[in-house]
Amino acid sequence: MAHNINRTNGKDSIVWAGQTPWHRLGTQLPEAFTAAEALRHGGLDYTVEKVAIQTVDGAKVPNRYALRRTDTGAVLGVCAGMYQPLQNNDAFAFFDGVFGKDKARYEVAGVLGAGERVWLLAKLPGEFEAVKGDAVSKFLLLTNGFDTNEPVRARFTPVRVVCQNTLSLALGQTASEVRVQHIGNVKAKLEIAGNLLRSAGVYFNETQDLFRGFAKYGMKQAELSGYFAEVITGDRSANVNELHPVTRNRILKVQELNETGVGHEIKGVRGTLWGAYNAVTEYVDHFKTSEDLGYLVDGGGAKLKQRAFDVAKEWALAAN
Numbered sequence: 001m002a003h004n005i006n007r008t009n010g011k012d013s014i015v016w017a018g019q020t021p022w023h024r025l026g027t028q029l030p031e032a033f034t035a036a037e038a039l040r041h042g043g044l045d046y047t048v049e050k051v052a053i054q055t056v057d058g059a060k061v062p063n064r065y066a067l068r069r070t071d072t073g074a075v076l077g078v079c080a081g082m083y084q085p086l087q088n089n090d091a092f093a094f095f096d097g098v099f100g101k102d103k104a105r106y107e108v109a110g111v112l113g114a115g116e117r118v119w120l121l122a123k124l125p126g127e128f129e130a131v132k133g134d135a136v137s138k139f140l141l142l143t144n145g146f147d148t149n150e151p152v153r154a155r156f157t158p159v160r161v162v163c164q165n166t167l168s169l170a171l172g173q174t175a176s177e178v179r180v181q182h183i184g185n186v187k188a189k190l191e192i193a194g195n196l197l198r199s200a201g202v203y204f205n206e207t208q209d210l211f212r213g214f215a216k217y218g219m220k221q222a223e224l225s226g227y228f229a230e231v232i233t234g235d236r237s238a239n240v241n242e243l244h245p246v247t248r249n250r251i252l253k254v255q256e257l258n259e260t261g262v263g264h265e266i267k268g269v270r271g272t273l274w275g276a277y278n279a280v281t282e283y284v285d286h287f288k289t290s291e292d293l294g295y296l297v298d299g300g301g302a303k304l305k306q307r308a309f310d311v312a313k314e315w316a317l318a319a320n
Contacts (some may be wrong), residue, residue, distance in 0.1 A: 004112045004113055005025055005026070005110060005111070005112060006043065006110075006111035006112060006113060006114065006115055008043055008046075008071070008072060008111075008115075011027075011043060012025040012026045012027075012043070013026070013042060013043030013044065013110055013111035013115075014026030014027070014042055014043070014108070014109070014110030014111070015027045015028075015029060015033065015037070015038055015041040015042035015043075015108070015109050015110065016028060016029070016107065016108045016109075016110075017029045017030070017031055017032050017033060017106075017107050017108075018107060026042070026110065027041045027042065029041065032105035032106060032107050032123065033105065033106055034105070034106070035089075035092035035093070035095065035096055035106070038092065038106050038109040038120065039088060039089060039092065042109040042110055042111070043110075043111055044088045044092075044109060044110075044111055044118055045088070045089075046069050046070065046071045046072070046088065046115060047069075047070045047071075047087050047088075048067050048068065048069055048070070048076065048085045048087065048115075048146045049067075049068055049070055049085075050065040050066070050067060050068075050079065050083070050085065051065060051066045051067075051068050052065060052066075053065060053066050053078065063080055063081045064078055064079070064080065065078070065079050065080075065081065065083070066078055067079055067083075067085060067116075067146050067147070067148070069114070069115050072114070072115070074114040074115055075114075076113075076114055076115055076116040076146040076147055077116060077146055077147035077148045077149075078148065079148045079182075082183050082184075083148055083182050083183065084182050084183065084184065084185075084186050085146055085182065086144055086152055086182065086186045086187070086190075088118055088144070090186075090187055090190075091118065091120065091142060091144050091152070092120065093187075094142070094154075094187075094190040094191075095120060095122055095140070095142060098140070098154075105122060105123065106120055106121065106122045107121050107122065107123055107139075108120070108121040109121070113147075115146065116145055116146045116147040117143065117144070117145045117146070117147070117150070118143070118144050118145075119141065119142065119143045119144075120141070120142045120143075121139055121140075121141050121142075121157075122139065122140050122142075123137060123138070123139055124137075124138035124139060124140055124204075125138075126138060126204075127161065128204065128207075128208040128211075130208075130211035130212055130214065130215050130274055131212075131215045131266065131267065131268035131269060131274065132267070132268070133266045133267070134160070134161075134162060134215075134263060134266045134268070134269060134274075135160075135161040135162070136158045136159065136160055136161065136167065136207075136208075136211065137158070137159045137160075137161050138156070138158060138159075138204050139156070139157045139158070139159050139166075140154060140155070140156060140157070141153075141154070141155050141156075141157045142154045148182070151179040151180055151181045151182065152179070152180040152181075152182070152186065152190065153177060153178070153179050154177070154178045155177035155178070156177075156203050156204065156207075158204070158207055158211075160263070160278060160281070162262055162263040162266070163261070163262035163263055163278075163282060163285075163286070165278060165281040165282050165285050165286075166281065166285060166305070167207075167211075167277075167278075167281055167305070167309070210313060210316065211274060213316040213317075213320070214272065214273040214274035214277055214312055214316055215268050215269070215272050215273070215274040216272070217272055217273035217274075217315065217316050217319055218271060218272055219271060219272060219273055219276060224255070224258060224276055225240070225255075227273070227276050227311065227312070227315065228251050228254050228255060228258075228276065228279075228280075229251065230311050231280055231304070231307050231308045231311050232247060232250055232251050232254070232304070233247060233251075240252070250283075253283055253287065254279050254280055254283050255279070257279040257282050257283055258270070258275055258276055258279035261275075261278065261279055261282045262282060263278065273312050273315060273316060276312070277308050277309065277312045280304065280305060280308035281305050281308065284301040284302075284304055284305050285301075
């Protein structure tokens, strides 16, 4: 089960609205759903408790607790006494608070592993166009973990409508991601974080300006080759024919998507930095992640897309 989607009581713990995802698992709802529906249909309606740890002969382990699901009994991690788990219903309540009571609508929610990680994706109102006919939607992504390694994260995520590519993850000094550690009053901290996330307009205005700058940057073949080489190898002047076969094939696939990928026929996409950047995001979202959600969320795929964005931003700003 490379996708790592949780399965409890014979049911896959994921709910989604819209197009059928590549893994074809979980429960489909006809439209974006509420927090209560996500909890019920997505298998997120469980709680996690802290349980004191002891050795097999009964000796208590000081200041160490197991994080255990109350429904399945699965141990999700080991924590210190100061760690405070954020329950799934509270995570949804946080989203509801950002959007306004009863106004939050979710498009995907699910559980990974034995339940040690959940994610929620909600669409924000409005879209913008990088070029005419190529719209970008605004989403907010929340991830939460019960294995003690990850903070609660909330971040803005632009998505290219024409092919559902997730685009940039972070914009320099812009507060595009908020992190809250599982220490102290986590729910109170999330209320503060929600105030920061309400600045979404500032983030997406900056994103819009940069994406439009990408679209204005025309690229000849040599520049395209240099961009893909720099993104994937870190060396703009790398000779593709001299690279390891795996790396070479990756670059060749991205180059192919630059010519034939979804949305390339839209005027102002192919032959621009915007088109090249989207070739990388399409590669990650629709080819490389076909077996691993983690690759997309915070693994190599997320890092590759962030690098594609960073290099494109550097090139675009240098041209002005």
